Amino acid sequence: MTTQMIILNGTSSSGKSGIVRCLQAELPDQWLAFGCDSFVDALPARMRDADGGIVFGEDGAVSVGADFRALEEAWTEGIATMARAGARIVVDDVFLGGAQSQERWRRALGGLDVLWVAVRCDPEVAAGRETARGDRTPGMAASQAAVVHEGVSYDLEVDTTHTESLTCARTIAAHLARPAMPWVLSSK
Amino acid sequence: MTTQMIILNGTSSSGKSGIVRCLQAELPDQWLAFGCDSFVDALPARMRDADGGIVFGEDGAVSVGADFRALEEAWTEGIATMARAGARIVVDDVFLGGAQSQERWRRALGGLDVLWVAVRCDPEVAAGRETARGDRTPGMAASQAAVVHEGVSYDLEVDTTHTESLTCARTIAAHLARPAMPWVLSSK
Amino acid sequence: MTTQMIILNGTSSSGKSGIVRCLQAELPDQWLAFGCDSFVDALPARMRDADGGIVFGEDGAVSVGADFRALEEAWTEGIATMARAGARIVVDDVFLGGAQSQERWRRALGGLDVLWVAVRCDPEVAAGRETARGDRTPGMAASQAAVVHEGVSYDLEVDTTHTESLTCARTIAAHLARPAMPWVLSSK
Amino acid sequence: MTTQMIILNGTSSSGKSGIVRCLQAELPDQWLAFGCDSFVDALPARMRDADGGIVFGEDGAVSVGADFRALEEAWTEGIATMARAGARIVVDDVFLGGAQSQERWRRALGGLDVLWVAVRCDPEVAAGRETARGDRTPGMAASQAAVVHEGVSYDLEVDTTHTESLTCARTIAAHLARPAMPWVLSSK
Numbered sequence: 001m002t003t004q005m006i007i008l009n010g011t012s013s014s015g016k017s018g019i020v021r022c023l024q025a026e027l028p029d030q031w032l033a034f035g036c037d038s039f040v041d042a043l044p045a046r047m048r049d050a051d052g053g054i055v056f057g058e059d060g061a062v063s064v065g066a067d068f069r070a071l072e073e074a075w076t077e078g079i080a081t082m083a084r085a086g087a088r089i090v091v092d093d094v095f096l097g098g099a100q101s102q103e104r105w106r107r108a109l110g111g112l113d114v115l116w117v118a119v120r121c122d123p124e125v126a127a128g129r130e131t132a133r134g135d136r137t138p139g140m141a142a143s144q145a146a147v148v149h150e151g152v153s154y155d156l157e158v159d160t161t162h163t164e165s166l167t168c169a170r171t172i173a174a175h176l177a178r179p180a181m182p183w184v185l186s187s188k
Numbered sequence: 189m190t191t192q193m194i195i196l197n198g199t200s201s202s203g204k205s206g207i208v209r210c211l212q213a214e215l216p217d218q219w220l221a222f223g224c225d226s227f228v229d230a231l232p233a234r235m236r237d238a239d240g241g242i243v244f245g246e247d248g249a250v251s252v253g254a255d256f257r258a259l260e261e262a263w264t265e266g267i268a269t270m271a272r273a274g275a276r277i278v279v280d281d282v283f284l285g286g287a288q289s290q291e292r293w294r295r296a297l298g299g300l301d302v303l304w305v306a307v308r309c310d311p312e313v314a315a316g317r318e319t320a321r322g323d324r325t326p327g328m329a330a331s332q333a334a335v336v337h338e339g340v341s342y343d344l345e346v347d348t349t350h351t352e353s354l355t356c357a358r359t360i361a362a363h364l365a366r367p368a369m370p371w372v373l374s375s376k
Numbered sequence: 377m378t379t380q381m382i383i384l385n386g387t388s389s390s391g392k393s394g395i396v397r398c399l400q401a402e403l404p405d406q407w408l409a410f411g412c413d414s415f416v417d418a419l420p421a422r423m424r425d426a427d428g429g430i431v432f433g434e435d436g437a438v439s440v441g442a443d444f445r446a447l448e449e450a451w452t453e454g455i456a457t458m459a460r461a462g463a464r465i466v467v468d469d470v471f472l473g474g475a476q477s478q479e480r481w482r483r484a485l486g487g488l489d490v491l492w493v494a495v496r497c498d499p500e501v502a503a504g505r506e507t508a509r510g511d512r513t514p515g516m517a518a519s520q521a522a523v524v525h526e527g528v529s530y531d532l533e534v535d536t537t538h539t540e541s542l543t544c545a546r547t548i549a550a551h552l553a554r555p556a557m558p559w560v561l562s563s564k
Numbered sequence: 565m566t567t568q569m570i571i572l573n574g575t576s577s578s579g580k581s582g583i584v585r586c587l588q589a590e591l592p593d594q595w596l597a598f599g600c601d602s603f604v605d606a607l608p609a610r611m612r613d614a615d616g617g618i619v620f621g622e623d624g625a626v627s628v629g630a631d632f633r634a635l636e637e638a639w640t641e642g643i644a645t646m647a648r649a650g651a652r653i654v655v656d657d658v659f660l661g662g663a664q665s666q667e668r669w670r671r672a673l674g675g676l677d678v679l680w681v682a683v684r685c686d687p688e689v690a691a692g693r694e695t696a697r698g699d700r701t702p703g704m705a706a707s708q709a710a711v712v713h714e715g716v717s718y719d720l721e722v723d724t725t726h727t728e729s730l731t732c733a734r735t736i737a738a739h740l741a742r743p744a745m746p747w748v749l750s751s752k
Binding site: 017018019021022024025125128129131132133134162164165166167 | 582586588689695731
């Protein structure tokens with residue numbers, strides 16, 4: 001069966017976006033990329049730092065409200081439709097709700113063949129990359145480290161602590177390309 | 189009936205994005221914004237300036253290929269799903285195919301209440317704003333002027349040549365807010 | 377005499393950057409562009425929203441501290457050196473200190489031929505453009521309107537309220553190009 | 565003696581900007597950051613991809629012309645003035661001319677205490693990071709690898725192939741902070 005979607009989950013500054021761009025460069029088909037950053041860009045500016053919207057605390061904690069969740073729900077269904085309509089999609093997300101976030105995606109993606117990928121990174125290293133980027137609130141990576149993988153199940157895990165984005169992307173791509181061998185127990 | 193989507197069509201540098209941000213600021217509900225720029229951002233980098241993808245000519249002409257069209261089709265259906273799922277959506281697009289581009293949207297949006305808005309701008313003024321932005325290929329606005337409105341039908345037209353984005357947005361918002369008067373022939 | 381520097385002063389969202397890019401496109405020589413935005417980009421991230429650095433208040437008010445002023449002083453002298461070394465420079469600034477800000481530039485620019493340009497814009501229109509940009513704290517334009525031109529003297533004034541950036545740039549360029557007529561009282 | 569300037573030299577995508585932002589975060593004083601990217605941003609848009617300006621070839625090769633060199637010369641002198649006026653400056657550059665590029669800086673920086681730092685990175689790893697960034701012409705890193713360190717002398721070398729930006733920055737910062745020990749032969 002053909003993978004129709006790849007979902008990467010990891011903390012802020014764990015290296016998801018770099019892996020996404022490498023996947024788009026390496027995979028033979030053309031994949032569309034969406035994620036929490038492009039979703040937040042689509043929101044009204046007034047929803048940033050507002051009750052009901054998304055709040056970036058000074059300590060790096062991110063919290064989201066009811067309006068955010070309602071729009072995100074609709075957005076998720078739209079992404080699922082794109083995949084059903086034949087576009088291959090790679091999504092990078094930060095599962096602030098852990099297993100619940102995965103469940104939300106699963107409800108929308110029913111019937112699609114999805115590859116779930118954990119993007120792990122040592123929290124101290126992620127915090128250092130946060131400093132190197134210069135455009136993120138210090139502390140985001142650390143404050144998310146405890147929750148994003150909580151109870152989430154994956155097909156594959158990559159770790160950017162000591163591995164380059166391109167190498168992680170190739171690991172993921174190799175997993176996709178694996179020829180079907182019906183006499184072997186599928187990993188999915 | 190409630191407007192579920194607003195689609196703005198106009199050339200590059202005609203002022204669509206500014207109107208979108210003003211609409212998001214002015215409208216009482218929370219509207220998501222998508223458009224040709226966010227779609228192109230979702231494409232693999234290798235599809236920019238590639239056959240099958242999207243090519244930005246040195247003279248400002250933009251042409252798109254089969255891979256681009258296939259992904260755009262799926263994207264359009266996904267946007268329609270988001271609207272059907274309850275999110276209000278404002279889209280800004282450049283109808284390079286004129287009436288055909290509108291027809292493509294219409295097929296995907298069946299059953300949704302859509303407000304079609306022309307964003308017009310004197311081509312010479314748009315070319316000047318292109319220079320003022322500094323990040324667009326000179327000539328894009330001019331090369332698109334002849335085709336984007338060709339055969340397209342609208343509910344409303346705004347012209348940014350002498351009118352600010354915020355004023356245009358308020359004109360559009362007023363049109364949405366118009367109370368239903370069943371004894372009057374609806375404009376839609 | 378040849379103009380070596382052009383300094384544009386006006387509130388946030390008054391249209392300075394657009395005029396700068398049009399000047400760079402229209403003027404026959406190659407002009408370097410610097411300004412308060414590029415200076416702030418050069419600061420350590422930690423100086424943004426910090427005492428001693430630059431604070432963007434929720435109401436749009438901007439205040440700067442001693443560390444900011446000390447670095448700005450050095451930066452100003454460096455810009456002057458670039459002009460003395462033969463580069464033509466256009467600077468856009470927000471004179472938060474009014475006449476004192478101009479005096480600070482004058483001390484550094486001694487001996488250089490500078491064209492001082494006011495970039496005016498109706499505060500309500502500037503506030504609307506702030507909304508259309510979406511990336512500025514609402515209220516910046518309004519909070520600066522009263523102070524930036526206070527006691528400042530100019531060679532030329534442009535007003536973007538009803539005039540495009542390119543037209544303003546051409547007005548400035550025409551002023552520069554004016555042939556020297558020693559028997560006429562110079563405007564400078 | 566106190567280090568007044570730090571100059572980092574390395575290929576595109578070798579990790580210079582990340583180190584710069586970490587240095588600004590880690591060093592006790594406030595350091596201004598400038599570099600080849602901010603210089604190119606200051607140029608007229610028409611100088612990009614133009615004879616006399618800077619040309620980014622499709623294979624990633626970058627070549628610069630006479631107008632570029634003349635403005636860069638003036639810019640370099642201006643940066644030196646900022647340092648002499650008391651601002652601490654960190655510069656990241658790509659020495660396309662190898663030792664000649666260093667010589668150009670040295671002429672401008674006479675009398676200043678400068679720390680010269682090589683930022684090395686395995687070319688294959690840098691090429692992978694180029695892909696992960698998605699906004700650079702593929703091939704830039706590789707095409708620069710052979711020339712940028714040619715004949716250049718350094719006080720310190722860091723290598724980002726297996727070392728994080730923050731760790732590299734701390735190595736550099738430690739070098740600056742080293743207390744003067746007059747009975748030991750200084751490394752500078």
